[in-house]
Amino acid sequence: MILMAAFTVSALGSNLPAAMILYYVQYVLGSSHADFYLLAYFVTGVAFLPIWIRIAARIGKKNAWLFSMAINTSAFMGVFFLGPKEVWIYLILVVASGVGFGATLALPSALQADVIDYDELISGERREGYYVGMWSVAKKLSAAVGVGTGLTVLGMMGYMPNVEQSEGVKWAIRSFYALIPSICNLIAMAIALLYPLTSDLHREIIQAIDELKSGRTVTNPLEPEMKLCRYGVVCVT
Numbered sequence: 001m002i003l004m005a006a007f008t009v010s011a012l013g014s015n016l017p018a019a020m021i022l023y024y025v026q027y028v029l030g031s032s033h034a035d036f037y038l039l040a041y042f043v044t045g046v047a048f049l050p051i052w053i054r055i056a057a058r059i060g061k062k063n064a065w066l067f068s069m070a071i072n073t074s075a076f077m078g079v080f081f082l083g084p085k086e087v088w089i090y091l092i093l094v095v096a097s098g099v100g101f102g103a104t105l106a107l108p109s110a111l112q113a114d115v116i117d118y119d120e121l122i123s124g125e126r127r128e129g130y131y132v133g134m135w136s137v138a139k140k141l142s143a144a145v146g147v148g149t150g151l152t153v154l155g156m157m158g159y160m161p162n163v164e165q166s167e168g169v170k171w172a173i174r175s176f177y178a179l180i181p182s183i184c185n186l187i188a189m190a191i192a193l194l195y196p197l198t199s200d201l202h203r204e205i206i207q208a209i210d211e212l213k214s215g216r217t218v219t220n221p222l223e224p225e226m227k228l229c230r231y232g233v234v235c236v237t
Helices: 002-029 034-059 061-081 087-098 101-123 128-157 167-192 199-213
Strands: 227-230
Touching: 002 034, 002 061, 002 101, 002 128, 002 167, 034 061, 034 087, 034 101, 061 087, 061 101, 061 167, 101 128, 101 199, 128 167
Parallel strands: none
Antiparallel strands: none
């Protein structure tokens, strides 16, 4: 539940920029090169993904995820304060935020795999389909809410296509493109701090699963008072 909540809030924030970038680049920066900035963002994210894999192996997946969100958020918050023609500053901030992009996509799924292992320890079943299905629902829900809310608010503020926008509309565009996603990431980071599965605990979980399969009684690494007598069965005392 902790991981799902953190991921959903973070995904809500990441879907807003995807929906608002065309409006931001055209009406706030006064540029027509949104495709170039998107390319720079995604190329940076892909290029740094192997580095994040090494970082996760060194400091743990949870800490690496928090670190990547911090980098992404700290860089992207500056975008809110930009104005017309500040395209080079925008490009620098886009590339900087792209450094953490790959990790914010890949690491939550890797953490989900650890949760599936813990569920196997408790239930005795491998339920990847259940967890992946819930994950997909969360992703689609956050995308629908983010895009729908952003575009609806723009319409309410008086947005009209291909004309000079009012300051209120520009403020709404900047907010939904940069400010609100940054706030979502900060909330997601606060939630993710509560996630208890460290790398050491995950290794203990894998070891406990192997011991249960061999017929031994083990202690639940997350709840030491819970004794597991057989694979997927809690001891009754």
